[in-house]
Amino acid sequence: MNPTWESLKLDTGEVHILPLRDGFRHEPDDCPCGPVTQPVHAEDGSIGWMLTHQPLIEET
Template identity: 55%
Template sequence: MSTYHVYPTRDLIEHDTETDDCVCGPLTEPVPRDDGSMGWLITHHSLDGREKQEQNR
């Protein structure tokens, strides 16, 4: 089983990519593989508000 983390760089905090306990409340999604097994994609949220700035562009 593989786990991949996607996280913002230069954020207000250092994101915890070693455990499932990051303060940003990441979204965890199962990703089916071609062989039928599952991997995991963990998407971390920024805490500096960059998503709002990107949506206003």
Template identity: 45%
Template sequence: MLHVMPLGDAVEHVSDDDCVCGPTAKMIKAEDGSVVWLMIHHSLDGREITEGHQGES
């Protein structure tokens, strides 16, 4: 499982699905058919409001 965490956030994130930010799990399917889970952690300092959601699909 891979984790994407915001840097310099108001809280310290942990590489776990029990993180205080309530990360979202996203399944990524590779070309070879294998599956990897990506845990996307959410910032708690409000940066999404000013940065937008660039790169999300």
């Protein structure tokens, strides 16, 4: 089954993509799931960061 996702934008501008209902509490800072970090280019030329957290327990 595919996980359900939510996004969380921090005050720093980082966007975290978090799996829901995987039975694990994902943390924005130092998450043990090993989120994948990707640069995101904005229209104004700046670069932000998107961190996609990994589901640790399969959703049922």
